[in-house]
Amino acid sequence: MKKTTEGLGADVCIDAVGADANGSVMQNILGRGLKMVGGATPALHWAINSVKKGGIVSIVGVYGPIESLVPIGNVVNKGLTVRANQASVKRLLPRLIKHVQNGTLDPKALITHRIPLEYVSDGYRIFSAKLDGCIKPVLLPPSATS
Amino acid sequence: MLAMNYRGPQRVRIDHKPMPEIVHPQDAIVRVTRSCICGSDLHLYNGSVPDTRVGMTFGHEITGVVEQLGPEVQNLKVGDHVLVPFNIACGKCVFCQQGLFGNCHESNPQATAVGGIFGYSHTAGGYDGGQAEYVRVPYADVGPTVIPAGMDPDDAVMLTDVVPTGYQAAGIQPGDTVVVFGAGPWASWRHGAPGSSGQGELSSLISWIIVSNSPATTAPAKPTTSKRSATPCCS
Ligand SMILES: [Zn+2]
Ligand SMILES: [Zn+2]
Numbered sequence: 001m002k003k004t005t006e007g008l009g010a011d012v013c014i015d016a017v018g019a020d021a022n023g024s025v026m027q028n029i030l031g032r033g034l035k036m037v038g039g040a041t042p043a044l045h046w047a048i049n050s051v052k053k054g055g056i057v058s059i060v061g062v063y064g065p066i067e068s069l070v071p072i073g074n075v076v077n078k079g080l081t082v083r084a085n086q087a088s089v090k091r092l093l094p095r096l097i098k099h100v101q102n103g104t105l106d107p108k109a110l111i112t113h114r115i116p117l118e119y120v121s122d123g124y125r126i127f128s129a130k131l132d133g134c135i136k137p138v139l140l141p142p143s144a145t146s
Numbered sequence: 147m148l149a150m151n152y153r154g155p156q157r158v159r160i161d162h163k164p165m166p167e168i169v170h171p172q173d174a175i176v177r178v179t180r181s182c183i184c185g186s187d188l189h190l191y192n193g194s195v196p197d198t199r200v201g202m203t204f205g206h207e208i209t210g211v212v213e214q215l216g217p218e219v220q221n222l223k224v225g226d227h228v229l230v231p232f233n234i235a236c237g238k239c240v241f242c243q244q245g246l247f248g249n250c251h252e253s254n255p256q257a258t259a260v261g262g263i264f265g266y267s268h269t270a271g272g273y274d275g276g277q278a279e280y281v282r283v284p285y286a287d288v289g290p291t292v293i294p295a296g297m298d299p300d301d302a303v304m305l306t307d308v309v310p311t312g313y314q315a316a317g318i319q320p321g322d323t324v325v326v327f328g329a330g331p332w333a334s335w336r337h338g339a340p341g342s343s344g345q346g347e348l349s350s351l352i353s354w355i356i357v358s359n360s361p362a363t364t365a366p367a368k369p370t371t372s373k374r375s376a377t378p379c380c381s
Contacts, residue, residue, distance in 0.1 A: 005323050087307070100301050100305070101297065117279070
């Protein structure tokens with residue numbers, strides 16, 4: 001990351017994980033012995049600490065109301081902009097529908113598993129355990145005719 | 147009807163539940179045609195969302211056919227195939243008026259932060275979700291959008307949460323280096339992701355770094371042949 005950004009840090013860091021980030025696994029992937037403060041959320045930490053000064057941290061991961069030990073000092077001292085909200089879907093739909101219609105986006109390509117509703121418990125088990133390359137399961141009720 | 151039923155952490159099952167009914171004049175009853183399991187549903191599944199009650203049906207990424215309408219619904223008719231945004235929004239409160247449909251003040255009056263969300267615990271209003279054969283959709287004139295002719299319902303269902311959530315996150319300019327921590331489904335469409343300006347494809351001008359333990363990082367950019375069935379498929 002530093003190499004790509006000439007040591008300055010990224011322009012935008014997105015925390016797409018949220019409260020259940022598994023710090024140890026991600027640390028292994030990064031190949032570094034980063035030490036996390038207990039109770040902190042690794043993805044948000046990394047986003048704040050690896051974005052460049054004046055950069056944007058965007059939070060889309062799911063958080064409950066209380067998350068502790070966010071390095072807020074770095075947010076202030078680096079002059080960061082923090083963006084966060086749940087998407088307001090209806091507002092974005094007209095643009096996104098156009099992107100799908102003109103082929104810029106191909107969202108259905110993300111669907112990895114098509115599971116009859118009756119097998120919903122298998123769906124959760126497989127997705128939760130990340131078995132079989134499960135990225136996006138869609139459930140199909142028996143009453144669905146289209 | 148058949149519906150997913152939450153029984154406690156890591157315990158969900160398929161069950162028979164009563165059909166949903168119109169309880170408010172702006173409601174619709176929708177027969178579900180697609181319903182995704184979202185990464186965020188796994189937070190519910192694992193018992194990490196407060197006030198997730200046993201007996202709840204999850205599911206907030208829904209497409210379906212309008213079966214029944216309350217007397218005040220103007221914009222839909224029976225038989226419309228709609229995509230249903232995950233936000234439940236009244237369309238009239240001060241937040242909805244600003245386009246902040248995720249922060250509706252009416253659909254979840256118990257809370258001060260988030261608005262109502264289908265199937266996302268009582269902290270998000272206690273609405274049953276769409277991992278079922280039928281779902282009650284409140285404020286049916288506001289959220290549900292008729293799927294445009296020719297659009298695959300598989301694409302439409304991805305517009306109920308995944309795509310808009312990734313899109314809203316962006317705020318990205320050409321030339322930016324963007325680091326994504328956690329590549330869920332939406333991050334893996336980065337190759338086709340348009341910029342926040344909505345003016346076409348910027349992603350070739352952006353350096354992306356994805357940090358994740360998800361299989362998404364190793365998936366091809368356009369996994370057109372990656373559809374697999376965990377169990378025999380019904381359509
Ligand atoms: Zn979702
Ligand atoms: Zn509202």
